[in-house]
Amino acid sequence: MTAGEIASHFKHSQPTVSRHLNVLKNADLVVDQREGTYVVYRLNTSVIQGWLSWLLDKFGGGSSNEQDEE
Numbered sequence: 001m002t003a004g005e006i007a008s009h010f011k012h013s014q015p016t017v018s019r020h021l022n023v024l025k026n027a028d029l030v031v032d033q034r035e036g037t038y039v040v041y042r043l044n045t046s047v048i049q050g051w052l053s054w055l056l057d058k059f060g061g062g063s064s065n066e067q068d069e070e
Contacts, residue, residue, distance in 0.1 A: 002038045 007017040024030040030041050
């Protein structure tokens, strides 16, 4: 979505949303791509997948052995 499209879902202005998107971009949580005169923002799913993998490793998701023992 563009910053304007995202801003339309919130009470904040488009420039405020753009600044927040820039913070997320600098944190590598979103990626942007110019499409004509617009900049489209997308989640960086590889970072999200890595984070979810870390959570499962850290806190466990339950293994088949644990389920068999119950």
